[in-house]
Amino acid sequence: MAWYIGLMSGTSLDGVDAVLAEQLPGRPAPRSHRHAHRAFPEDLRAELLALNRSGPDELHRAALAANALATVYAELVQVLLTGAGLRGGDVRAIGAHGQTVRHRPGAFDGTGYTLQLMNGALLAELCSIDVVCDFRSRDVAAGGQGAPLVPAFHAACFGAPGLHRAVLNLGGIANLTLLPAGGPVRGFDTGPANVLMDAWCQRHRGQAYDAGGEWAASGTVDTALLERWLTEPYFALPPPKSTGRDLFDIAWVDAKRGSDGATPRDVMATLAELTACTVAEALLQHAPATADLFVAGGGAFNAHLLGRLAALLPSVRVQTSSALGVPPDQMEALAFAWLAHAHVERQPGNLPAVTGALGPRVLGALFPAA
Ligand SMILES: Nc1ncnc2c1ncn2[C@@H]1O[C@H](COP(=O)(O)OP(=O)(O)OP(=O)(O)O)[C@@H](O)[C@H]1O
Numbered sequence: 001m002a003w004y005i006g007l008m009s010g011t012s013l014d015g016v017d018a019v020l021a022e023q024l025p026g027r028p029a030p031r032s033h034r035h036a037h038r039a040f041p042e043d044l045r046a047e048l049l050a051l052n053r054s055g056p057d058e059l060h061r062a063a064l065a066a067n068a069l070a071t072v073y074a075e076l077v078q079v080l081l082t083g084a085g086l087r088g089g090d091v092r093a094i095g096a097h098g099q100t101v102r103h104r105p106g107a108f109d110g111t112g113y114t115l116q117l118m119n120g121a122l123l124a125e126l127c128s129i130d131v132v133c134d135f136r137s138r139d140v141a142a143g144g145q146g147a148p149l150v151p152a153f154h155a156a157c158f159g160a161p162g163l164h165r166a167v168l169n170l171g172g173i174a175n176l177t178l179l180p181a182g183g184p185v186r187g188f189d190t191g192p193a194n195v196l197m198d199a200w201c202q203r204h205r206g207q208a209y210d211a212g213g214e215w216a217a218s219g220t221v222d223t224a225l226l227e228r229w230l231t232e233p234y235f236a237l238p239p240p241k242s243t244g245r246d247l248f249d250i251a252w253v254d255a256k257r258g259s260d261g262a263t264p265r266d267v268m269a270t271l272a273e274l275t276a277c278t279v280a281e282a283l284l285q286h287a288p289a290t291a292d293l294f295v296a297g298g299g300a301f302n303a304h305l306l307g308r309l310a311a312l313l314p315s316v317r318v319q320t321s322s323a324l325g326v327p328p329d330q331m332e333a334l335a336f337a338w339l340a341h342a343h344v345e346r347q348p349g350n351l352p353a354v355t356g357a358l359g360p361r362v363l364g365a366l367f368p369a370a
């Protein structure tokens, strides 16, 4: 048995999720032993958000933000170790996602890259544990999207012969993994999830997110606005595809609103419906036989959104990933513990059928403990 730690901070910019996991030999699925979450300090969150756009002295600022992020990650590692009564030397490796500030994959035309801020050297220095980070770049270098990476983990752990399953992650962006019985595994980003809803909630209510989706549930969907949003070309693109704040941010909402008279509450209801609709349509188009949809990510705590998904998918049983034994807020961090394990074992972490990469690749860059 070996211990691994997965650290994830996603596009919602809510903070960092950390999982201490046991990887048993011969068993594909790591078992989560302990979870910790830390919200970003407000100044770090604001800086990471700002770094999603070009700005003055951004190389220097990005380097400092990567240092600050490594420090927050290291604090969470310590919380996990202390809680479990372990020492750094007991952990085989840390899988650290870092913070995406640009995601612009492209084919071999020299313009494709994806950038996750993280000072892996500093994290290894602070923790004295092997650190694997920068998981996405190798897949992009091989012509892939570099995202989503979790489908390989979902397939290894949750695929079941004879069952038509799908796993949905509702983070800042929504991504689907399709696990059809006997069929090929596929996966892609369907579009925005919390990233737009959070920004709208922050602007109009001063709150980081719409707890339980209650504000959205109190509004009325503006169907004309929804139709206009659904004309976004990204939604009609065939997979492989991935997206991020580069496309879907508050400026996208503002640019597409035009002069409609919808109240903030109705816009919120419409944003929630946009997520539910784009996920449901993607599932019906690409895996219509799906019987079970397992929802992970912070959006799994949005009861209104889950209710809308269930309503739009009457033949699908919609439940949170807890039904698979993994609480929604641990799934992504657990995946990066698994990806660190894959790196250590020199096993590929990507699925070329999902990302569009030329072939399977060992993902990540290693910073040894000493
Ligand atoms: N109780 C809740 N009700 C509604 N939404 C919630 C609740 N708790 C969390 N969320 C939403 O989940 C978000 C955080 O989710 P999560 O951490 O999975 O996203 P992420 O960090 O962007 O990850 P990624 O994009 O990599 O999947 C919050 O920003 C918020 O929008």
Ligand SMILES: [Mg+2]
Pocket (backbone or CB within 6 Å): 008, 009, 010, 012, 013, 014, 015, 016, 017
């Ligand atoms: Mg998060």
